[in-house]
Amino acid sequence: MSLSLQTFSTVKDASAALRSGGARYLGGGTLVVRAVNEGDISVTGYVRATDPALSSIDHADGRVRIGASVTMATIARRRDLGDVVRAAKAVGGPAIRNMATVGGNLHAPAPYGDFAVALLALDVTVHFTDRDMPMADFIAGNGTPSGHDIVTAVSFAVPPAGSFRFLKVSRVKPKGVSVLSIATLIDTDGAGAVQTARIALGCMAERPMRAAAAERALVGSRLTREGIAAAVAAIGEGTDPITDPIASAWYRAEVLPVHFRRLLLG
Amino acid sequence: MEIRKEYFADERQDDLHEIGQSRPRSDLPGHVTGKTNYFADRTFPGLTHLKMVRSPHHHANIRSIDTSEAEKHPGVIRVLTAKDVPHNVYTILILIQVGPEDETVLADRKVSWKGQAVVAVVATSERAAQEAAAKVRIDYEVLPAVFDMLEALKPDAPEVNEHHPGNYYHYDSGDHRKVRFGDIDAGFAMADHILEQTYHSSPIEQAPAETTGCIVTPDGNDRFTCYTNTQAMFFTLDNTSIILQMPGHKLHMVGGTVGGGFGGKVDVIVEPIAILAAKLTNRPVSFIYSREEEMQISSPRAAETIILRDGVMNDGRLVARKVTGYTDAGAFSRHSPYGAQKGAAHYPGPYTVPNVWIDTYCVYTNRTPSSAMRGFGVTIADFALEVQMDKLARLIGMDPLEFRFINAYRDGDIKAHRQPTEGAALIECMQEASRVANWPVAEKYMAMSSRGREA
């Protein structure tokens, strides 16, 4: 059977084409074409949409909306997005970053999807043609989009300087597949005490997850070795790390607190 | 790079035309322009693609194989099973009388490792072959499997391979290779300290950039050209000749350009079945491993377990070394009986030890068959030996480099294998390493020579 590519100018039409089943939405190709190349015969065709809005970045009044077809390389070049670009730069090598899209990253299973970890910490809204949903609901599958719903964009408030941190740990330098990734969005008051904290983890479950216990432990503390001790102790709570050729679940659980401490103190 | 010419200066001529001179590599112009022809850089009209149906079980009896649905799948030209292979059970080193034949080209009655080839599907596209492969129905009776060498050697262990009762290779010397030198018991009796340690290694995949594969074209007159990236052209030619019961002059093997091998392409795996498929379909056939197959199916370096028991004197002399080595062949021999034998030949390492006892075993388990990889049988041995040397030095409070100078082999020393040492250069290498690494050793060691012992 031929794996034909169908191209549509609107997301709506592309979505309709996906309803027949078998065909998969083609973003940058780094997930779907790979699956086909590796012999996934459940994929019977490709569908894509070329609406220019999918490839645009709109930044106004402190909020940014990034189209689902925007690549990691494009985000990495945006100086107006602050430290968020660090997460985009952490994805793949140069060729992968020129191809991999925001929309694809949202669907990437661990150990991939490092950028989605950043998006979870950033509390993004995930946009579809007919509705929006918080990232947490998207990941949890609440009100889940069926297979033919296509993500059109994500939007979020651009974090103030210094509030967003991102770390991807890999064994191969300068790039390699994730052992784990950590993204934090932390607000501190004038005295340096943490007011709010959002912490997201990659590879510590099948999908990006929040570290709720560590977040609670961090509020009211200062970002010192002593101040973060309780959060470091709690960072593994609720995690169920993956085991793959990169690392075992045991190893990931062991090194998570170390890297989390380094990220907060670094 | 720097060449230290003061060592062995009297044994070397410096006025040679080629040796010692930098010369352009003849293959580089092809590499940098993309013109080098790797086997897969050829296209043929009507090319077909072979995909393998593999065992999902580590160990199982095959009750039945049903290929009827696969054969009807659009694009499928031929489905091959064991009964299509003229001489289905083979072993690569039979060419040098290392038998018995113990491996199937396509499994017939049983599978002994997860990934073992059972059915080959030939179709007009890769996709059609994949789809048809998914339609092959194989009924398995799953059997208990064994993955640990010491477990496999126990009397009640599952039998991995009927050709190797007891799950070990039967050498002409018995269940293992052995070396005996001096009096090991006397050596241990005189030792100030004895250190016994066990070392383990996991299989290591060679992971060449280019995966294993070949393309075969029928040339008419029942003659076939096979474009292959094998590292072992004549092993491939002769084994294919045996498996297909076809004289060698019917087989035109074209190769020599290999996109990385590191030992991973010395087994004869893809060529016989691809040539058979070309013969039965009269079409060109391409059989190229996916990256996943390269990682999971092609033979890795063997896992090893090595037990080292050493006797050492407080003055640094090694007086006894007992080695028990286990090489995990996986389910079939391939090159592992040779690897285990190489281990026996390599111990006790580059050291002169008066009392040596070496036993090395080649063991069968339900793991991916292992084979060659850069210094197989030796590299892991050296890892174990050198870690052990560091531990021994620490045990007697001696500098680890000085400890090695004391025990280094020299020209004229009789090795455990009764061969006199010739051309040793360990002393000089360590002297230079000591300088370069800024790891000073006592002057008496810097005055040593590999050519003989001090008075």
Next chain:
Amino acid sequence: MARVPVQFTLNGEERAEFIESGTTLLHALRDTMGDTSPKGGCQQGTCGACSVIVDGELRLSCLTLAQTCEGAAIETTAGLAAGGVLHPLQRAIMDGFAAQCGFCTPGMIMAAKALLDHTPNPTREDVIEAISGNVCRCTGYEPIIAAVLAAARSNSQNAG
């Protein structure tokens, strides 16, 4: 099977071919257009042997569908020695023995060219980053890094 036309420039030459819909750029180049310089090493985006430049950007041809390159300008290593004169990268790799089996070389050259096209005077770190998606298993990274830096130097000398 659905065959579709694709049209793009390959190393400056207008090419129009019919391919099967859904064919990857790698297969289209190798099987239909006769350019076997991009290699299929993993087909999963991990090894970089299939790297080509599409409209000035480095891409993995094994994960790119040929139809998505309609009208694009595609560069491969096969087109680099224009008029028989080796590109400085090709020359530097030969001079520095920065290839062994050669399988990763065409992809490595494309990754390095994509860097030098945008960053004519790269640092060592720039080079490492630029080839970070390209795997060499004969472990020749150091000679490769040195060759890319040498090519950049010879480029700037030529320009000066």
